[in-house]
Amino acid sequence: MDTETLCLCALSFEPATGYDLKQRFEQVYAHFYATGFGSIYPALAKLAREGLLEFTSTPGPGPRPRKHYSITDKGKHTLRERLAAIEPVHRVHSDFLVLMLMADQLTPERVDALIGQRLEAIKYQLSAIKEACSHDDDAPPGAQFVRTLGQTMLNTAAEYLSSHRQTLISALRAEQKHESFSHEPITGESA
Amino acid sequence: MDTETLCLCALSFEPATGYDLKQRFEQVYAHFYATGFGSIYPALAKLAREGLLEFTSTPGPGPRPRKHYSITDKGKHTLRERLAAIEPVHRVHSDFLVLMLMADQLTPERVDALIGQRLEAIKYQLSAIKEACSHDDDAPPGAQFVRTLGQTMLNTAAEYLSSHRQTLISALRAEQKHESFSHEPITGESA
């Protein structure tokens, strides 16, 4: 899947500007599909050129007009076609977890800070999902399914990180102490 | 992070061939960093050119020799430097969950099949992690941390999918029935 199809999906629920989409992606969608401005704007422009989206311009804050995109009938049709052809890959690229894997190559302080940072990000995402729930009641079953799954996964991750944080840090400190001993030259009374 | 650094990480634990790495990535690492041949082989070649890896060739099954890579001291040093500079982004691109989000645009049969497929993939990953645990005991604390987190997350996902599967399918069928009614022309006795 690409950002283009994702934008079509999001706009099939309700019209939005590119900026709105970015907000939604980094808030409620972040746990299953993250993407940024640099992908969204070109995608919207291309979809509009192809007639899958249409937009009305209103004066924006900057030099360019603000564009409110909505999906066309052709867009809805194309979306259904594309969805039918997609295979359900599930791909995670977590630099965070690679860093955790390599924890013994990092200082315990950094490991602790990284976990703290990740916990903050999860907290933020959970609150964003919760807020989205409140003013969006008649959500289709799929949206509810994904949202609740997101909450479940994020909560599980947060719980795990909180409860294993201290254990990991302690293990790292113990290992480092051990290593520094074994690297010390033996003060040879034994010789 | 890129596949290059990931290969360096994996090889910092033990030497391996490109093929071995692929196996490990799609088995024990799949839940936090997925990647394929097309990224791994060029990455290994480049790392070897830069002197961060070295390899010994043995005759392989195909026309090309099999290469056993191991990390050099320079590689270890570079790895530590790179790890220190990485910021912990955590990025998920799940076509599966986008499809679930759009479940009402799919047939209930396909939705059910997709969930079944995902459950199979999770089961496979869990068994792979379990097996890796058995013949790799003296793993560093970071590796254990990530492995247990992976098991926790995968189990949670599997439980959620299993327990919400039927509810989602039923909701979809109910909605489709409702829709087909509202699309039917009214057999106007009222007029």
Next chain:
DNA sequence: ACCTGCATGTAATTAGTTACATGATTTT
């Protein structure tokens, strides 16, 4: 005879990220 597993690699395509550019309004 065919498929799967082992094993490596390249080339073409596709896509995503980062940095830049613009500029008004609101908050600190």
Next chain:
DNA sequence: AAAATCATGTAACTAATTACATGCAGGT
């Protein structure tokens, strides 16, 4: 006065995916 928010877009760069190419060994 500076920073953040709103709002859009482009260009350069980096990276990943997909498809292709090779070929033996062992199982069905």
